[in-house]
Amino acid sequence: QVQLVESGGGLVQAGGSLRLSCAASGIIFRFYAMAWYRQAPGKQRELVAGITSGGSTNYADSVKDRFTISRGNAKNTVYLQMNSLKPEDTAVYYCQSINPLTKYEYWGQGTQVTVSS
Numbered sequence: 405q406v407q408l409v410e411s412g413g414g415l416v417q418a419g420g421s422l423r424l425s426c427a428a429s430g431i432i433f434r435f436y437a438m439a440w441y442r443q444a445p446g447k448q449r450e451l452v453a454g455i456t457s458g459g460s461t462n463y464a465d466s467v468k469d470r471f472t473i474s475r476g477n478a479k480n481t482v483y484l485q486m487n488s489l490k491p492e493d494t495a496v497y498y499c500q501s502i503n504p505l506t507k508y509e510y511w512g513q514g515t516q517v518t519v520s521s
Contacts (some may be wrong), residue, residue, distance in 0.1 A: 405429075407430055408500075409429075410497065410513065412424040417520050418520065420489050426438070426481060426482045426484075427480060428482070435504050436503065437504070438475060438501050440453050440473060440497055440498070443498070452471065455473045457504065491520065491521045496514040497516075499511070500512075
């Protein structure tokens with residue numbers, strides 16, 4: 405059974421930092437591409453950052469130079485370091501993994517990030 409469990413969300417002032425973690429189980433983690441998405445109230449879910457099994461990364465323009473995605477294969481965990489947070493970063497952040505063969509997507513339950521002005 406595949407499980408993705410996010411942690412690290414919370415309330416932070418604008419300009420502050422948070423580090424999100426997503427612990428995966430039930431998959432051979434090192435073979436899976438991973439990603440962070442977010443969904444703000446009344447908006448569609450959007451891609452924030454992704455990382456391939458080989459470590460290549462991509463970012464939404466809105467978070468480039470502020471957020472960093474990384475992975476720790478030994479701990480089956482993907483991270484999102486968020487710096488210089490803005491009120492518009494407020495959203496529920498979701499972790500996603502993609503089966504490399506079937507392309508099936510797995511999702512975590514989400515963690516709330518709130519940035520106050």
